[in-house]
Amino acid sequence: MRKLSLLLITCSLYAATLQERITHLNTHQVEVMCNTWRIGASHDLQWTLTAIAWLESDMGERLLSPDRQDVGVFQINLISFRRRYAEQLEMYPRNDDQLRELLYDYEVGVTAAIAELTFWKKIHGSNWHKVWASYNSGWVGGGMYARAISQRIGILKQYKEGICNGSY
Numbered sequence: 001m002r003k004l005s006l007l008l009i010t011c012s013l014y015a016a017t018l019q020e021r022i023t024h025l026n027t028h029q030v031e032v033m034c035n036t037w038r039i040g041a042s043h044d045l046q047w048t049l050t051a052i053a054w055l056e057s058d059m060g061e062r063l064l065s066p067d068r069q070d071v072g073v074f075q076i077n078l079i080s081f082r083r084r085y086a087e088q089l090e091m092y093p094r095n096d097d098q099l100r101e102l103l104y105d106y107e108v109g110v111t112a113a114i115a116e117l118t119f120w121k122k123i124h125g126s127n128w129h130k131v132w133a134s135y136n137s138g139w140v141g142g143g144m145y146a147r148a149i150s151q152r153i154g155i156l157k158q159y160k161e162g163i164c165n166g167s168y
Contacts, residue, residue: 023159029059032073034164036110043114048128049074050160051152052113052135055145063104071100072109080138081112 025033033050036059040049053059056075064071069078078099103109116135124130132149133142 025059025163029061030163032060037160037164039110045114045117047153047156048117048132049113050156051149054152055148071103073106074109074113076103076109076112
């Protein structure tokens, strides 16, 4: 029981920290957030895409993972991107550095993220936790990632309108 209480307190403090962070975004982060929400809305992915942008890159502040394999606002994995878009990439450079440059582009990243989410939504239907987990981990695992996305969506639903309308 004591461990459960400690876990609940830790989760509450973490959520409070996220709520504080969402109300202190810089101008670039607000732009990324509102653009992502707008683009996502046309695919019924507004909350998911915005939460991914927040979790993966802090709304565009961290565009490269420490291992240099995940790139851009949505942290698209180079290996998966190369495999999934092999035919289309024939017209683009193929070495990792050149692909990273391509994925730094917001439009390329959001297009790839939408395609990835659409793929997993076809597999998992309306089970969003599985869609989110698969976006991050493919066919196996990703439960913690899905919970983190769910938590961010809850916070975004509270604050998005005020942020995108300039109230914060």
